[in-house]
Amino acid sequence: MRKSVSWLLLAVTCLLVGIAGPAALGAEPIKIGLHAPLTGFAAADGLSVKQSVELAVKQVNEAGGINGRPIQLVVYDDRADAKEAVAVAYKLIEQDKVVAVVGGSYSAPMRAVAPIYQQAGIPMVAGFAVHPDITRAGDFVFRCGMLGPIEGAAAGEVAGNILKAKTACLMTMDNDFGRALAEGFRKRAGELGVKILWESLYPLGEQDFTPYITRLKQLGPDVVFASGYYNEAAQFCKQAKELGLKAQILGEEGFDSPKFIEIAGKASEGVIIVTNLNRDDTRPVARAFIEDYRKLYKMEPDMVGASNFDALLVIADALRRAGSTDPKAIRDAIATTANLNGATGVIRSFNKLGESMKPIQVQVVKEGRFRYFAEVSDPAIITPPEK
Numbered sequence: 001m002r003k004s005v006s007w008l009l010l011a012v013t014c015l016l017v018g019i020a021g022p023a024a025l026g027a028e029p030i031k032i033g034l035h036a037p038l039t040g041f042a043a044a045d046g047l048s049v050k051q052s053v054e055l056a057v058k059q060v061n062e063a064g065g066i067n068g069r070p071i072q073l074v075v076y077d078d079r080a081d082a083k084e085a086v087a088v089a090y091k092l093i094e095q096d097k098v099v100a101v102v103g104g105s106y107s108a109p110m111r112a113v114a115p116i117y118q119q120a121g122i123p124m125v126a127g128f129a130v131h132p133d134i135t136r137a138g139d140f141v142f143r144c145g146m147l148g149p150i151e152g153a154a155a156g157e158v159a160g161n162i163l164k165a166k167t168a169c170l171m172t173m174d175n176d177f178g179r180a181l182a183e184g185f186r187k188r189a190g191e192l193g194v195k196i197l198w199e200s201l202y203p204l205g206e207q208d209f210t211p212y213i214t215r216l217k218q219l220g221p222d223v224v225f226a227s228g229y230y231n232e233a234a235q236f237c238k239q240a241k242e243l244g245l246k247a248q249i250l251g252e253e254g255f256d257s258p259k260f261i262e263i264a265g266k267a268s269e270g271v272i273i274v275t276n277l278n279r280d281d282t283r284p285v286a287r288a289f290i291e292d293y294r295k296l297y298k299m300e301p302d303m304v305g306a307s308n309f310d311a312l313l314v315i316a317d318a319l320r321r322a323g324s325t326d327p328k329a330i331r332d333a334i335a336t337t338a339n340l341n342g343a344t345g346v347i348r349s350f351n352k353l354g355e356s357m358k359p360i361q362v363q364v365v366k367e368g369r370f371r372y373f374a375e376v377s378d379p380a381i382i383t384p385p386e387k
Helices: 007-017 043-062 082-095 107-120 132-137 148-162 176-191 210-219 230-242 258-268 284-297 303-322 327-335
Strands: 030-036 071-077 100-103 124-126 141-143 167-173 195-202 223-226 248-251 272-275 340-342 345-347 360-366 369-376
Touching: 030 043, 030 082, 030 107, 030 303, 043 071, 043 284, 043 303, 071 082, 082 107, 100 107, 100 303, 107 124, 107 132, 107 141, 107 176, 124 303, 132 141, 148 176, 148 223, 148 248, 148 272, 148 360, 148 369, 167 176, 167 210, 176 195, 176 223, 195 210, 210 230, 223 230, 230 248, 230 258, 272 369, 284 303, 303 327, 303 340
Parallel strands: 030 071, 030 100, 100 124, 124 141, 167 195, 167 223, 223 248, 248 272
Antiparallel strands: 272 360, 340 345, 360 369
């Protein structure tokens, strides 16, 4: 059945997307696969993912590659669609013979492919997909981004302990992403005594938030915790501004895109988000990522790109330490990652479930850019589950 999936489309996609070529190193390249949503509703995120991972490959290869061999990146468009992602996974495994994969797409496609890579014994490092089931596929699957419930709990911490909110409402995108975030927010905000006045689900692709905002104005919460990708997030903020909603809007990593600021315009000013990238980070690896990205692509970097930049660094580090391209040896090396300096922070280790632990960044939009606002580093909030 899997062979019936649109191979022709994949072939065309591959031609359109291209396969990033190896650097000038003469040795046989090491093939690493990448999923990215290059077309469809998440195309801006997909472009950032692709450019960021290509930047990581460029830096690794220019520094001498992996024990003298260059990395060759094999990129396919999964359109943030689970069926397309499954077809991409089989193609990367069976045709391209990659030795590891960067999971640079959304929760639904990554949930679909994680068991496939597990069964094939190919290590996958998810960059920014948040659903808990992804790493539960098995010991070949890792995540260097944040779990949805943990990110949501960090937002609850911001609402209760930093913004001192007494009341909150939730605008929750009705998918894996939104529900996972809401779960964590409800729990942590409740622990801090923040009263949840109302919660509403809305569908992916919603454009008219007027009825929701009218209700929010009637309730008058201190904070609205909103989940959504950059387009929905921007429309919500624009319409909230136009209709005079006074509550502080608290978003999450789905807002973390230059597209959010571009579409929302002045309505983005003052919006606070929990995310996985601090633009004001002074560590050299973070500065190099941010400044090289701006110089090379003439645009602002974002969370999805930084998270997948780090996923490539995790695999490259494991390849060096393993001294082998055997997928089992790479998996074992990833599992023993220690204090890896990435663009999104220091990945201290991966736990038994393949989850990393890092402080969660809090950014605020100020004069058209995301800037540092706070950091959530309480181990009680950011420690991922072991099972």
